Amino acid sequence: MKIIKSLCFLAVIASSACNQPAKQQQETAKAEGVSADTAKTTAATQIADTAAVVKAYIALKDEFLKSDVAGVKTAASALEARLAGIKGCSETAIVAHQITEAGDIKAQRESFLALSKDVVDLVKGGKFKSAPIYVDFCPMADGGKGGYWLSAAKTIENPYFPEHMKECGSVKEQIN
Template sequence: MKVNKRRVIVVACAAMACTQAAKQKQETVKADSVAADLAKTATAPKITDTAGVVKAYIALKDEFLKSDVAGVKTAATALETHLAGIKGCTETATVAHQIAAAADIKAQRDLFLVLSKDVIDLVKGGKFKSAPIYVDFCPMADGGKGGYWLSAAKPIENPYFPEHMKECGSVKEQIN
Protein backbone atom coordinates (compact mmCIF):
# COMPACT_ATOMS: atom_id res chain seq x y z
CA MET A 1 0.00 0.00 0.00
CA LYS A 2 2.83 2.37 0.79
CA VAL A 3 4.21 1.90 -2.71
CA ASN A 4 0.81 2.59 -4.26
CA LYS A 5 0.37 5.72 -2.15
CA ARG A 6 3.75 6.95 -3.31
CA ARG A 7 2.84 6.26 -6.93
CA VAL A 8 -0.43 8.08 -6.52
CA ILE A 9 1.36 11.03 -4.93
CA VAL A 10 4.04 11.03 -7.64
CA VAL A 11 1.43 10.75 -10.42
CA ALA A 12 -0.66 13.49 -8.80
CA CYS A 13 2.38 15.75 -8.48
CA ALA A 14 3.35 15.08 -12.08
CA ALA A 15 -0.18 15.83 -13.23
CA MET A 16 -0.20 19.07 -11.23
CA ALA A 17 3.19 20.04 -12.67
CA CYS A 18 1.95 19.39 -16.21
CA THR A 19 -1.20 21.39 -15.57
CA GLN A 20 0.82 24.27 -14.13
CA ALA A 21 3.26 24.14 -17.06
CA ALA A 22 0.36 24.22 -19.52
CA LYS A 23 -1.17 27.19 -17.70
CA GLN A 24 2.19 29.01 -17.69
CA LYS A 25 2.59 28.29 -21.40
CA GLN A 26 -0.89 29.70 -22.11
CA GLU A 27 -0.12 32.78 -20.04
CA THR A 28 3.21 33.23 -21.85
CA VAL A 29 1.53 32.90 -25.25
CA LYS A 30 -1.16 35.36 -24.14
CA ALA A 31 1.49 37.82 -22.85
CA ASP A 32 3.48 37.47 -26.08
CA SER A 33 0.33 38.15 -28.09
CA VAL A 34 -0.46 41.26 -26.03
CA ALA A 35 3.16 42.44 -26.35
CA ALA A 36 3.04 41.93 -30.13
CA ASP A 37 -0.21 43.92 -30.37
CA LEU A 38 1.31 46.73 -28.30
CA ALA A 39 4.41 46.75 -30.50
CA LYS A 40 2.26 47.03 -33.64
CA THR A 41 0.33 49.91 -32.10
CA ALA A 42 3.50 51.70 -31.03
CA THR A 43 5.21 51.47 -34.42
CA ALA A 44 2.25 52.09 -36.71
CA PRO A 45 1.67 55.79 -37.32
CA LYS A 46 -1.64 56.90 -35.89
CA ILE A 47 -3.00 59.55 -38.19
CA THR A 48 -5.62 61.48 -36.31
CA ASP A 49 -5.71 65.02 -37.68
CA THR A 50 -4.68 64.84 -41.33
CA ALA A 51 -7.35 67.37 -42.29
CA GLY A 52 -5.91 69.84 -39.75
CA VAL A 53 -2.42 69.27 -41.15
CA VAL A 54 -3.65 69.95 -44.70
CA LYS A 55 -5.39 73.15 -43.63
CA ALA A 56 -2.29 74.38 -41.76
CA TYR A 57 -0.01 73.37 -44.66
CA ILE A 58 -2.16 75.29 -47.19
CA ALA A 59 -2.03 78.34 -44.90
CA LEU A 60 1.77 78.04 -44.83
CA LYS A 61 1.91 77.70 -48.62
CA ASP A 62 -0.24 80.84 -48.93
CA GLU A 63 2.21 82.77 -46.72
CA PHE A 64 5.02 81.73 -49.06
CA LEU A 65 2.99 83.23 -51.93
CA LYS A 66 3.15 86.56 -50.07
CA SER A 67 6.88 86.13 -49.33
CA ASP A 68 6.08 87.22 -45.77
CA VAL A 69 8.80 85.91 -43.42
CA ALA A 70 6.77 86.69 -40.28
CA GLY A 71 3.61 85.15 -41.73
CA VAL A 72 5.56 82.05 -42.74
CA LYS A 73 6.91 81.75 -39.18
CA THR A 74 3.43 81.95 -37.69
CA ALA A 75 1.95 79.46 -40.17
CA ALA A 76 4.88 77.05 -39.73
CA THR A 77 4.39 77.11 -35.96
CA ALA A 78 0.70 76.26 -36.40
CA LEU A 79 1.60 73.40 -38.75
CA GLU A 80 4.20 72.13 -36.27
CA THR A 81 1.49 71.93 -33.60
CA HIS A 82 -0.75 69.82 -35.85
CA LEU A 83 2.11 67.54 -36.89
CA ALA A 84 3.25 67.04 -33.30
CA GLY A 85 -0.12 65.47 -32.51
CA ILE A 86 0.36 62.70 -35.06
CA LYS A 87 2.44 59.64 -34.26
CA GLY A 88 5.24 59.18 -36.74
CA CYS A 89 5.45 62.85 -37.71
CA THR A 90 8.13 63.99 -35.27
CA GLU A 91 10.73 64.66 -37.97
CA THR A 92 8.23 66.54 -40.12
CA ALA A 93 7.22 68.65 -37.11
CA THR A 94 10.92 69.40 -36.60
CA VAL A 95 11.20 70.68 -40.18
CA ALA A 96 8.16 72.92 -39.60
CA HIS A 97 9.91 74.21 -36.45
CA GLN A 98 13.06 74.92 -38.49
CA ILE A 99 10.98 76.92 -40.99
CA ALA A 100 9.57 78.97 -38.11
CA ALA A 101 13.09 79.56 -36.77
CA ALA A 102 14.67 80.49 -40.14
CA ALA A 103 15.63 84.12 -40.53
CA ASP A 104 15.02 84.64 -44.26
CA ILE A 105 12.56 83.56 -46.93
CA LYS A 106 15.17 81.65 -48.98
CA ALA A 107 16.06 79.40 -46.04
CA GLN A 108 12.36 78.95 -45.30
CA ARG A 109 11.67 77.93 -48.92
CA ASP A 110 14.56 75.45 -48.90
CA LEU A 111 13.05 73.78 -45.84
CA PHE A 112 9.59 73.93 -47.41
CA LEU A 113 10.87 71.59 -50.15
CA VAL A 114 11.62 68.93 -47.53
CA LEU A 115 8.44 69.58 -45.57
CA SER A 116 6.30 69.30 -48.70
CA LYS A 117 7.60 65.82 -49.55
CA ASP A 118 6.74 64.58 -46.05
CA VAL A 119 3.29 66.19 -45.94
CA ILE A 120 2.45 64.87 -49.43
CA ASP A 121 3.29 61.34 -48.24
CA LEU A 122 1.18 61.86 -45.13
CA VAL A 123 -1.80 63.08 -47.14
CA LYS A 124 -1.53 60.22 -49.62
CA GLY A 125 -1.50 57.73 -46.75
CA GLY A 126 -4.30 59.39 -44.81
CA LYS A 127 -7.98 58.62 -45.08
CA PHE A 128 -10.12 61.68 -44.67
CA LYS A 129 -12.85 63.47 -46.50
CA SER A 130 -12.03 66.76 -48.15
CA ALA A 131 -12.22 68.64 -51.39
CA PRO A 132 -9.62 67.57 -53.94
CA ILE A 133 -6.02 68.38 -53.07
CA TYR A 134 -3.54 68.90 -55.87
CA VAL A 135 0.10 67.85 -55.93
CA ASP A 136 1.87 70.55 -57.94
CA PHE A 137 5.40 70.55 -59.33
CA CYS A 138 7.81 73.30 -60.38
CA PRO A 139 10.80 72.10 -62.42
CA MET A 140 12.78 75.26 -61.58
CA ALA A 141 12.63 74.91 -57.79
CA ASP A 142 15.57 73.57 -55.78
CA GLY A 143 18.19 74.81 -58.23
CA GLY A 144 16.55 73.11 -61.21
CA LYS A 145 15.97 69.77 -59.44
CA GLY A 146 12.28 70.56 -59.05
CA GLY A 147 10.01 70.86 -56.08
CA TYR A 148 6.52 69.72 -55.12
CA TRP A 149 3.81 71.31 -53.01
CA LEU A 150 0.14 70.80 -52.18
CA SER A 151 -2.60 73.13 -53.27
CA ALA A 152 -6.33 73.34 -52.64
CA ALA A 153 -6.97 74.94 -56.04
CA LYS A 154 -6.13 73.67 -59.51
CA PRO A 155 -4.61 76.89 -60.92
CA ILE A 156 -0.86 77.01 -60.26
CA GLU A 157 0.39 79.45 -57.64
CA ASN A 158 4.06 78.69 -57.16
CA PRO A 159 5.26 79.24 -53.56
CA TYR A 160 8.91 78.95 -54.63
CA PHE A 161 8.87 81.82 -57.16
CA PRO A 162 5.75 83.92 -56.48
CA GLU A 163 7.33 87.22 -57.54
CA HIS A 164 8.67 86.22 -60.97
CA MET A 165 7.17 82.87 -61.95
CA LYS A 166 3.93 82.58 -60.01
CA GLU A 167 2.31 80.35 -62.65
CA CYS A 168 5.36 78.14 -63.24
CA GLY A 169 4.55 74.51 -62.68
CA SER A 170 1.93 71.89 -63.33
CA VAL A 171 -0.53 69.68 -61.50
CA LYS A 172 1.00 66.23 -61.18
CA GLU A 173 -1.70 64.49 -59.18
CA GLN A 174 -5.10 64.97 -57.62
CA ILE A 175 -5.79 63.46 -54.20
CA ASN A 176 -9.45 63.06 -53.22
Protein backbone atom coordinates in the same frame (compact mmCIF):
# COMPACT_ATOMS: atom_id res chain seq x y z
CA MET B 1 -14.99 79.33 -49.80
CA LYS B 2 -14.35 76.24 -51.90
CA ILE B 3 -10.99 75.77 -50.18
CA ILE B 4 -12.57 76.01 -46.74
CA LYS B 5 -15.22 73.45 -47.69
CA SER B 6 -12.51 71.17 -49.02
CA LEU B 7 -10.56 71.37 -45.81
CA CYS B 8 -13.64 70.80 -43.66
CA PHE B 9 -14.33 67.54 -45.45
CA LEU B 10 -10.80 66.31 -44.78
CA ALA B 11 -12.03 64.97 -41.47
CA VAL B 12 -13.04 61.89 -43.45
CA ILE B 13 -9.42 61.07 -44.25
CA ALA B 14 -8.30 57.56 -43.39
CA SER B 15 -5.72 57.07 -40.69
CA SER B 16 -2.11 57.70 -41.69
CA ALA B 17 1.15 59.13 -40.36
CA CYS B 18 4.21 60.85 -41.74
CA ASN B 19 6.35 57.76 -41.69
CA GLN B 20 4.00 54.91 -40.81
CA PRO B 21 1.29 53.79 -43.27
CA ALA B 22 -2.22 53.17 -41.93
CA LYS B 23 -1.99 49.40 -42.44
CA GLN B 24 1.25 49.29 -40.47
CA GLN B 25 -0.39 51.31 -37.68
CA GLN B 26 -3.25 48.79 -37.49
CA GLU B 27 -0.79 45.90 -37.29
CA THR B 28 1.13 47.72 -34.55
CA ALA B 29 -2.10 48.25 -32.61
CA LYS B 30 -2.94 44.53 -32.86
CA ALA B 31 0.57 43.56 -31.75
CA GLU B 32 0.32 45.91 -28.77
CA GLY B 33 -3.01 44.37 -27.77
CA VAL B 34 -5.06 47.52 -28.34
CA SER B 35 -8.81 46.89 -28.43
CA ALA B 36 -10.85 47.49 -31.56
CA ASP B 37 -12.72 50.38 -29.88
CA THR B 38 -9.47 52.03 -28.82
CA ALA B 39 -8.06 51.57 -32.31
CA LYS B 40 -11.19 53.20 -33.82
CA THR B 41 -10.93 56.14 -31.42
CA THR B 42 -7.25 56.51 -32.25
CA ALA B 43 -8.04 56.37 -35.98
CA ALA B 44 -10.69 59.08 -35.60
CA THR B 45 -8.21 61.27 -33.74
CA GLN B 46 -5.61 60.63 -36.42
CA ILE B 47 -8.11 61.63 -39.13
CA ALA B 48 -8.87 64.92 -37.39
CA ASP B 49 -5.16 65.56 -36.78
CA THR B 50 -4.32 64.90 -40.44
CA ALA B 51 -7.09 67.25 -41.57
CA ALA B 52 -5.67 69.92 -39.26
CA VAL B 53 -2.20 69.37 -40.74
CA VAL B 54 -3.54 69.86 -44.28
CA LYS B 55 -5.32 73.05 -43.26
CA ALA B 56 -2.20 74.39 -41.53
CA TYR B 57 0.01 73.37 -44.48
CA ILE B 58 -2.22 75.21 -46.97
CA ALA B 59 -2.06 78.30 -44.73
CA LEU B 60 1.75 78.04 -44.74
CA LYS B 61 1.85 77.66 -48.52
CA ASP B 62 -0.35 80.76 -48.82
CA GLU B 63 2.11 82.76 -46.67
CA PHE B 64 4.93 81.72 -49.01
CA LEU B 65 2.89 83.20 -51.86
CA LYS B 66 3.07 86.54 -50.04
CA SER B 67 6.84 86.14 -49.36
CA ASP B 68 6.15 87.36 -45.82
CA VAL B 69 8.92 86.08 -43.53
CA ALA B 70 6.98 86.82 -40.33
CA GLY B 71 3.76 85.33 -41.69
CA VAL B 72 5.63 82.22 -42.81
CA LYS B 73 7.11 81.83 -39.33
CA THR B 74 3.69 82.09 -37.69
CA ALA B 75 2.11 79.60 -40.11
CA ALA B 76 5.05 77.18 -39.77
CA SER B 77 4.70 77.30 -35.98
CA ALA B 78 1.00 76.38 -36.27
CA LEU B 79 1.86 73.53 -38.63
CA GLU B 80 4.60 72.32 -36.29
CA ALA B 81 2.07 72.08 -33.45
CA ARG B 82 -0.32 70.06 -35.64
CA LEU B 83 2.42 67.70 -36.83
CA ALA B 84 3.59 67.12 -33.27
CA GLY B 85 0.15 65.66 -32.52
CA ILE B 86 0.55 62.85 -35.05
CA LYS B 87 2.46 59.73 -34.16
CA GLY B 88 5.42 59.33 -36.51
CA CYS B 89 5.56 62.97 -37.60
CA SER B 90 8.11 64.30 -35.11
CA GLU B 91 10.84 64.64 -37.75
CA THR B 92 8.47 66.55 -40.02
CA ALA B 93 7.57 68.80 -37.08
CA ILE B 94 11.29 69.54 -36.68
CA VAL B 95 11.46 70.65 -40.32
CA ALA B 96 8.49 72.97 -39.72
CA HIS B 97 10.36 74.35 -36.70
CA GLN B 98 13.40 75.03 -38.89
CA ILE B 99 11.20 77.30 -40.99
CA THR B 100 10.29 79.29 -37.86
CA GLU B 101 13.98 79.83 -37.10
CA ALA B 102 15.10 80.74 -40.62
CA GLY B 103 16.12 84.37 -41.01
CA ASP B 104 15.08 84.93 -44.60
CA ILE B 105 12.53 83.72 -47.14
CA LYS B 106 15.15 81.82 -49.17
CA ALA B 107 16.12 79.64 -46.20
CA GLN B 108 12.45 79.17 -45.33
CA ARG B 109 11.71 77.96 -48.86
CA GLU B 110 14.61 75.48 -48.72
CA SER B 111 13.08 73.89 -45.62
CA PHE B 112 9.63 74.04 -47.22
CA LEU B 113 10.91 71.73 -49.99
CA ALA B 114 11.64 68.96 -47.46
CA LEU B 115 8.51 69.69 -45.45
CA SER B 116 6.33 69.48 -48.54
CA LYS B 117 7.71 66.09 -49.49
CA ASP B 118 6.78 64.69 -46.06
CA VAL B 119 3.33 66.29 -45.97
CA VAL B 120 2.56 65.10 -49.52
CA ASP B 121 3.42 61.55 -48.39
CA LEU B 122 1.20 61.96 -45.33
CA VAL B 123 -1.75 63.11 -47.41
CA LYS B 124 -1.25 60.42 -50.04
CA GLY B 125 -1.52 57.84 -47.24
CA GLY B 126 -5.04 59.03 -46.45
CA LYS B 127 -8.26 58.24 -48.25
CA PHE B 128 -10.21 61.37 -49.10
CA LYS B 129 -13.94 61.69 -49.45
CA SER B 130 -13.85 65.36 -50.19
CA ALA B 131 -12.99 67.95 -52.76
CA PRO B 132 -9.60 67.12 -54.23
CA ILE B 133 -6.19 68.13 -52.98
CA TYR B 134 -3.66 68.69 -55.75
CA VAL B 135 0.00 67.73 -55.76
CA ASP B 136 1.75 70.44 -57.77
CA PHE B 137 5.30 70.46 -59.12
CA CYS B 138 7.71 73.19 -60.17
CA PRO B 139 10.68 71.95 -62.23
CA MET B 140 12.70 75.09 -61.43
CA ALA B 141 12.59 74.73 -57.62
CA ASP B 142 15.55 73.37 -55.66
CA GLY B 143 18.14 74.54 -58.17
CA GLY B 144 16.42 72.82 -61.09
CA LYS B 145 15.79 69.52 -59.26
CA GLY B 146 12.15 70.42 -58.82
CA GLY B 147 9.85 70.71 -55.86
CA TYR B 148 6.35 69.63 -54.91
CA TRP B 149 3.63 71.27 -52.86
CA LEU B 150 -0.03 70.71 -52.02
CA SER B 151 -2.85 72.95 -53.10
CA ALA B 152 -6.59 73.00 -52.56
CA ALA B 153 -7.08 74.68 -55.95
CA LYS B 154 -6.21 73.39 -59.40
CA THR B 155 -4.80 76.77 -60.43
CA ILE B 156 -1.00 76.88 -60.06
CA GLU B 157 0.29 79.36 -57.50
CA ASN B 158 3.96 78.58 -57.03
CA PRO B 159 5.17 79.15 -53.44
CA TYR B 160 8.81 78.82 -54.52
CA PHE B 161 8.77 81.69 -57.07
CA PRO B 162 5.67 83.80 -56.42
CA GLU B 163 7.27 87.08 -57.49
CA HIS B 164 8.59 86.09 -60.92
CA MET B 165 7.10 82.69 -61.88
CA LYS B 166 3.88 82.42 -59.89
CA GLU B 167 2.25 80.26 -62.55
CA CYS B 168 5.29 78.02 -63.11
CA GLY B 169 4.46 74.40 -62.51
CA SER B 170 1.86 71.79 -63.15
CA VAL B 171 -0.58 69.56 -61.34
CA LYS B 172 1.03 66.14 -61.05
CA GLU B 173 -1.65 64.34 -59.08
CA GLN B 174 -5.12 64.76 -57.66
CA ILE B 175 -5.80 63.21 -54.26
CA ASN B 176 -9.40 62.54 -53.30
